[in-house]
Amino acid sequence: MNAKRTYLRGVRAGVPIGLGYFPVSFSFGIMAVSMGLHFWQALVISMTTLTSAGQLSGIGTMMLPGAYAEMLISQLTINVRYSFMSVSLSQKTDEKFKGIFRWLLGFFMTDEIFAVASTEKSVSRLYFLGLATMPFFGWTFGTLLGALLGNILPEIIMNALCIAIYAMFVAIIVPQTKIEKTLLVVVGISVGLSVAFYYLPYLNKVSSGLAISICAIVSAVLGAIFFPKKEAEA
Amino acid sequence: MDTKEFLIYLLIMAGSTYLVRAIPFALMRKKLKNRFAISFLYYIPYTVLAAMTFPAALYATGNVLSASVGLAAAIVVSLKSKSLTIVAVTACVGVLLTECIIAFL
Numbered sequence: 001m002n003a004k005r006t007y008l009r010g011v012r013a014g015v016p017i018g019l020g021y022f023p024v025s026f027s028f029g030i031m032a033v034s035m036g037l038h039f040w041q042a043l044v045i046s047m048t049t050l051t052s053a054g055q056l057s058g059i060g061t062m063m064l065p066g067a068y069a070e071m072l073i074s075q076l077t078i079n080v081r082y083s084f085m086s087v088s089l090s091q092k093t094d095e096k097f098k099g100i101f102r103w104l105l106g107f108f109m110t111d112e113i114f115a116v117a118s119t120e121k122s123v124s125r126l127y128f129l130g131l132a133t134m135p136f137f138g139w140t141f142g143t144l145l146g147a148l149l150g151n152i153l154p155e156i157i158m159n160a161l162c163i164a165i166y167a168m169f170v171a172i173i174v175p176q177t178k179i180e181k182t183l184l185v186v187v188g189i190s191v192g193l194s195v196a197f198y199y200l201p202y203l204n205k206v207s208s209g210l211a212i213s214i215c216a217i218v219s220a221v222l223g224a225i226f227f228p229k230k231e232a233e234a
Numbered sequence: 235m236d237t238k239e240f241l242i243y244l245l246i247m248a249g250s251t252y253l254v255r256a257i258p259f260a261l262m263r264k265k266l267k268n269r270f271a272i273s274f275l276y277y278i279p280y281t282v283l284a285a286m287t288f289p290a291a292l293y294a295t296g297n298v299l300s301a302s303v304g305l306a307a308a309i310v311v312s313l314k315s316k317s318l319t320i321v322a323v324t325a326c327v328g329v330l331l332t333e334c335i336i337a338f339l
Contacts, residue, residue, distance in 0.1 A: 016319045016322040037240075041244075045248070049244075051251055055247070058243070058247040062243045068242065068243070068246055071246045076254065080254065082254050083255070085279070086257075087275060102260040103260045106260060109255040111286060156334070157330075159296050159333060163325045163328075163329045164322040166286075166304075167305070169284075171311075171317075171321035173280055175312060175316050178313065183280060186277050190281040190282075191285065194285040194289065195288065195289055212282065215281065216281040217281075219277070219285075220275075223281070224271075224273035224276075228270065229269070
């Protein structure tokens with residue numbers, strides 16, 4: 001009974017992620033089909049890859065003939081951030097969450113699932129699986145519906161849903177900055193860098209996946225140097 | 235692109251994404267002792283999310299004004315509530331109301 005409760009607690013925590021994924025994957029489905037992919041291809045990509053920036057870049061690369069090396073290199077640069085998240089979360093898993101479970105559940109390490117899991121003191125297998133459930137289905141069904149139905153939802157509803165995922169990010173960061181003022185500085189540096197990559201000439205040519213990795217790593221390094229945490233705090 | 239080529243592409247895309255996630259997760263067995271590494275990994279989730287949110291979120295709704303209202307609502311509500319769902323729904327409603335008002339003006 002306790003196991004079921006842990007799993008369901010994860011499922012509940014994953015609901016906003018699943019809702020937030022829906023419009024993003026919906027538009028991915030529309031885009032994939034408009035680029036000439038079959039609906040089943042869009043669906044299979046989402047079910048096996050489960051990432052936004054990587055998939056978006058990936059279907060662009062697929063339109064080129066035989067660009068296998070380019071596919072590999074672009075995917076690795078966009079997705080390198082997941083490695084840092086995996087190392088980070090590996091420090092928070094409980095004693096049963098190891099071996100084969102890490103190999104299986106590591107598949108679900110998206111930005112958002114990672115972020116919510118990080119707010120736990122200790123992450124169990126069942127909680128993590130529960131947390132991944134709604135995002136996986138949201139991502140999959142969103143892609144399928146987008147690929148099959150295209151622009152059927154009114155634009156105003158789609159627009160409103162698009163903010164959900166970012167609101168969730170805000171809800172993860174803001175409460176912690178209330179307790180911890182130095183975090184606000186570190187997060188501020190990351191935002192400053194991100195703004196620079198978005199608007200400054202030359203820097204805005206860097207792919208968004210890579211830019212996010214650079215911003216996150218540089219600001220976290222600065223944070224670790226100037227505001228180091230004690231083992232117990234982190 | 236025929237189905238065979240699609241499957242090769244899919245294998246590269248899904249395979250590399252999976253391995254980038256799973257290898258460090260599965261192989262990192264020890265608890266870190268180094269204070270720098272602990273601090274770095276503590277900050278990573280927050281810095282990733284912050285960089286993803288700003289400024290990209292301002293353009294998420296196709297209208298900077300409605301997106302700003304949605305984000306402002308999210309910040310205000312998250313100062314009071316820890317529920318991700320409540321914050322997300324409030325932000326969506328904020329965007330929806332703003333877009334309705336813009337449409338009527």
